[in-house]
Amino acid sequence: MTLSVSDVKRIADLAYIEIDDNEAKETLTQLSGIFNLIESMQAVDTSTVEPMSHAQSVVQRLREDEVTETDQRELYQSIAPQVEAGLYLVPQVIE
Amino acid sequence: MFNASLKQLSIQLAGKKISSTELTSEFLQRIQQLNPEYNAFITVNEELSLAQARAADQMIAAGQAGPLTGIPIAQKDIFCAKGWLTTCGSKMLSNFVSPYDAGVIERFNQAGAVNIGKTNMDEFAMGSSNETSYYGPVKNPWDHAAVPGGSSGGAACAVAARLACAATGTDTGGSIRQPAALCGISGIKPTYGLVSRYGMIAFASSLDQGGPMAKSAEDLALLLNVMVGFDARDSTSLQREAEDYARDLQKPLTGLRIGLPKEYFAAGMSNDVASAIEKALDEYRKLGAQTVEISLPNAPLAIPVYYVLAPAEASSNLSRFDGVRYGHRAESYSDLADMYRKSRAQGFGPEVKRRILIGTYVLSHGYYDAYYIKAQKLRRLIAQDFADAYQQCDIIMGPTTPTVAFNLGEKSGDPIQMYLSDIYTSAANLTGMPAMSIPVGFGDKNRPIGLHIIGNYFKEAQMLNVAHQYQLATDWHNQSPV
Numbered sequence: 001m002t003l004s005v006s007d008v009k010r011i012a013d014l015a016y017i018e019i020d021d022n023e024a025k026e027t028l029t030q031l032s033g034i035f036n037l038i039e040s041m042q043a044v045d046t047s048t049v050e051p052m053s054h055a056q057s058v059v060q061r062l063r064e065d066e067v068t069e070t071d072q073r074e075l076y077q078s079i080a081p082q083v084e085a086g087l088y089l090v091p092q093v094i095e
Numbered sequence: 096m097f098n099a100s101l102k103q104l105s106i107q108l109a110g111k112k113i114s115s116t117e118l119t120s121e122f123l124q125r126i127q128q129l130n131p132e133y134n135a136f137i138t139v140n141e142e143l144s145l146a147q148a149r150a151a152d153q154m155i156a157a158g159q160a161g162p163l164t165g166i167p168i169a170q171k172d173i174f175c176a177k178g179w180l181t182t183c184g185s186k187m188l189s190n191f192v193s194p195y196d197a198g199v200i201e202r203f204n205q206a207g208a209v210n211i212g213k214t215n216m217d218e219f220a221m222g223s224s225n226e227t228s229y230y231g232p233v234k235n236p237w238d239h240a241a242v243p244g245g246s247s248g249g250a251a252c253a254v255a256a257r258l259a260c261a262a263t264g265t266d267t268g269g270s271i272r273q274p275a276a277l278c279g280i281s282g283i284k285p286t287y288g289l290v291s292r293y294g295m296i297a298f299a300s301s302l303d304q305g306g307p308m309a310k311s312a313e314d315l316a317l318l319l320n321v322m323v324g325f326d327a328r329d330s331t332s333l334q335r336e337a338e339d340y341a342r343d344l345q346k347p348l349t350g351l352r353i354g355l356p357k358e359y360f361a362a363g364m365s366n367d368v369a370s371a372i373e374k375a376l377d378e379y380r381k382l383g384a385q386t387v388e389i390s391l392p393n394a395p396l397a398i399p400v401y402y403v404l405a406p407a408e409a410s411s412n413l414s415r416f417d418g419v420r421y422g423h424r425a426e427s428y429s430d431l432a433d434m435y436r437k438s439r440a441q442g443f444g445p446e447v448k449r450r451i452l453i454g455t456y457v458l459s460h461g462y463y464d465a466y467y468i469k470a471q472k473l474r475r476l477i478a479q480d481f482a483d484a485y486q487q488c489d490i491i492m493g494p495t496t497p498t499v500a501f502n503l504g505e506k507s508g509d510p511i512q513m514y515l516s517d518i519y520t521s522a523a524n525l526t527g528m529p530a531m532s533i534p535v536g537f538g539d540k541n542r543p544i545g546l547h548i549i550g551n552y553f554k555e556a557q558m559l560n561v562a563h564q565y566q567l568a569t570d571w572h573n574q575s576p577v
Contacts, residue, residue, distance in 0.1 A: 008452070015410060015455040016417070016432070017448055018440035030449060031456075033511050038399045041469050044476070051471030052478060054301050055287040055527020060330065075194045081424035088419050091431045 003032055096121065097257035098575060101166060101314045104260060108155055108165045115155070115165030119148035119209050122167045126212060126258050129577075132239070135252040137172050137230045138180045139212040147209040154207045162317050164207030169259035171250050172213040173220055174305070175294040176200045183296045184216040184228040184246075187416050187423045187442030197294025198326040199263060199305050206321045211259050215249030218444045219413065220270055220298045222246050223516045226507045227446040234503070235278060236576040238542055241500035244274030244516075250308050251278035256577050261309040261318055265295060267302045268401050269495075269520025272532040275308055276495035276545020279534040281562065281572060282308040283315050286552050287527030288333035291326035299408035300331070302401075302524040311572050312533065312562035316341035319555060335553075343560040349383035351561065354488030358394040359519055359547075365498045367538030372494050375535040375546045375565070379492075382564055387488055391480040394522060396473050398514060401521040403457050403470035409447075410454025416442060449510065478526040485551050490561055493519055495532040495545035519547055529555050533562045534571040 005021070008028050012019040019027070073086060082089040096118070099107070107113050123141050130136050144167070151165035175181045175193035177200075182188045196204065203210065217227040225233040225248025233248040235241035236256040243252045247264030251274035254262050264271035266284035275282030283306050290305040297303060307318035319340040326332045353376070360369070376386055418424035418438030425437035443451070457466035484491060496516055506512045523530035529552070532545035546565075550558040566572045 007456075011452050011456045011459070014459060015451050016414075016435040016439055017443070017451065018433075018436040027449065027452065030510055031452065034402060034449075034453060034514075037511055037514070038403055038466065041396060041399045041403070041473055042465075044393070044396065044473060046469060046472035046476070049472040049475050051468050052475035053471055054331070055478075055525075056331070056333065058288070058331065058333070061327075063327070072194070076420070079190075079192060079194060079421045081418060081421075090419055091428065091434055093431050 003028055003035065097125065100311060101163065101260060101309070101317050104166055105162050109160055115148040115151040115209060116145060118165065119144055119167050119211065122211050122259060129256060129258060132234065133236060133252050133256055133258070134231055134233050135215055135249040135256065135258055136169070136212040137182055137184070137215050137249070140179060143178060144209055144211055151207045151209060161206050163203070163321055165209065166260050167209045167211035168203060169211050169214045169250060169253045169262040170200065171247055171263050171265060172216055173265050173296045174200050174263060175296070176210060176213070179210070179213060181213065182229070183220070184218040184230060185442065185444070185447070186229045189229065189423065191421055195294060198291030198329065199295065199322055202321050202324060208321070214247070214253055214262060217246035217248065218447050219296070219409070220246040220265055220267055221409070221446050221450055223269070223273055223513050224501070224506065225249065226503065227444055229444060232503055235500050235542070237279060238500065238540055240502050241542055242277065242503050244277035244500060246270040247308060248274050251275055251280055251282070254278070254280045254308050254310060255575065257575060261307060261314055263305060263322070264308045265303060265305045266524065267298050267405060268524050269517040271306050271308060272495050272520050272530060272545065272547065273517060275532040277500040277543060279543030279571070279574065279576070280308060280310060281312055281315055281531065281533045282306065283319065283531035283555065283558070284523060284529060285319065285323060285555055286529045288331050289323045291324070291329045291332055293326050293328040297412040299405040300412060301408060302405060304524070311566055312559045313341070313344060315531070316344060316559045338556060340556050340559055343556045344563045346560050347383060348379065348561065348564050351384035351490065352488040353379060353384050353386045354389035354484050354491045355386050356389050356391045356394060356484070356491060356493060358391050359493035363497050363518065364494055365538070368494050368496070368498060368544050371536035371538060371544040372546060376492065378565060378568060382568060389484040389487055389491070391484060391522070393473065393476045393480050397477055397522040397525060398518055400470045400473045400477065400525060401517070402453065402514060403466050404474065404525070406450040406454035407458050407467050408454070410451045410458065413447070413451055418442070446510070474525045477522055481522070481526050481528060490554070490558065491549040493547050495519060495547040499538040499540070499542035499544060523549055528552055529558060531558055531562060533565065536571055
């Protein structure tokens with residue numbers, strides 16, 4: 001598999017990380033090396049193997065639909081970059 | 096006192112030979128004096144630590160003390176602790192004072208332990224040398240030119256340099272065991288699901304597991320007794336009956352079958368490490384154990400599989416850092432998407448960005464099956480290898496790392512070389528099995544060497560027994576660089 005600078009920029013865009021041309025070029029070299037390492041996986045035939053997503057085969061616990069948390073909005077918002085009247089502020093999205 | 100075991104300290108505290116306030120003050124003083132050189136701690140908060148020490152002294156006076164009451168323990172800066180700066184080694188969280196306690200912190204608080212400070216670590220636990228920390232590298236106390244390992248490098252340094260009685264770490268691919276090995280201390284990653292991940296800042300959720308780091312296996316057992324327990328707030332926390340992890344420490348090792356995976360005793364391991372491991376195995380034979388060769392045929396795939404799964408999970412977990420609710424926000428931006436992009440570009444360091452990009456790629460349209468699903472299938476084959484191996488042995492041993500600690504700066508420019516330092520450790524994360532490292536000697540430049548002990552699921556008490564019996568017969572674990 002061969003990656004290009006435009007691939008790196010597209011991935012960075014998907015990941016919401018700003019990246020300039022120089023960084024993208026440097027990243028390309030490193031990612032290509034890492035993907036070469038990862039490629040060694042393809043040598044093994046896994047056509048009959050079930051994927052293992054988790055170390056323990058446990059079922060998701062369920063609980064009664066009850067209120068278990070208290071309102072701590074003020075505490076949690078006290079560390080936010082920008083809040084007003086109990087709301088998190090971000091740049092305007094809708095005109 | 097700085098070299099005392101947790102048990103000895105507990106007896107002194109209970110007998111009023113020393114108060115927790117005195118003990119805590121001594122350690123704080125030591126940190127103040129030595130941390131500028133080691134950089135093992137990101138945050139020290141004398142006021143908060145001493146308040147806990149005073150509370151512990153009251154618990155002791157009231158006869159309510161447990162084994163860890165009043166004992167100063169360093170907390171890895173990945174555990175949220177209420178009122179403490181909790182950075183995860185990142186600029187992204189350099190202003191994050193946690194509004195709540197992690198499950199692990201709660202359990203230590205309930206036990207009356209004192210949080211002596213938050214330890215340095217690779218950024219978001221992504222690294223094997225502590226060099227990716229926004230707060231700078233940590234020095235290996237045995238040789239200041241060497242790395243302490245990572246990601247729990249500050250924790251390992253703090254224990255080895257006697258800046259704390261013990262420490263917590265987290266292990267996603269070897270982050271407790273590798274630094275424990277490189278700093279000559281003991282550390283255990285328990286079975287996945289035993290220690291709560293609530294409030295433990297997530298890196299790769301199906302692999303992350305917290306655990307203790309200490310001077311000896313006996314200390315680890317006491318720490319595990321506090322750290323392990325069900326937590327309803329962690330969806331993968333296991334509901335099991337409480338165990339006393341110290342219960343089997345004294346058992347003889349007669350008849351123990353130690354499996355030696357031939358893939359771990361192959362090319363790649365340096366001569367000094369090979370010779371120390373061989374001597375440790377001889378000691379085990381003297382203690383009555385027998386060794387059998389086993390095979391883990393898919394073991395060489397652990398690193399490629401790990402570097403698909405861990406970044407995939409990380410890219411998802413780290414999407415929460417967007418500069419909206421907490422953490423770093425860029426100063427200027429044109430719109431919302433630009434705010435995300437700039438905040439994340441500024442807040443994350445190069446290694447974290449690299450892993451987010453790998454993860455985003457392997458999860459992206461058209462590559463999901465070829466990489467992510469493929470890696471999950473291989474993960475099953477790796478787990479099956481271990482299950483087969485445990486038909487022939489009780490416990491598995493090998494080197495924790497292929498070499499002793501490398502020099503600061505030696506591998507920081509080469510991610511792949513850095514990744515390969517976890518070559519023996521990452522399989523235990525993929526399978527979820529417990530694994531530990533104990534010191535078994537010194538190699539090149541007099542730098543420490545660790546023996547890797549991998550157990551079957553929930554065999555922590557047996558592993559600690561195996562480690563403790565070795566530590567009764569040898570004194571590597573008592574050696575200190577200070």
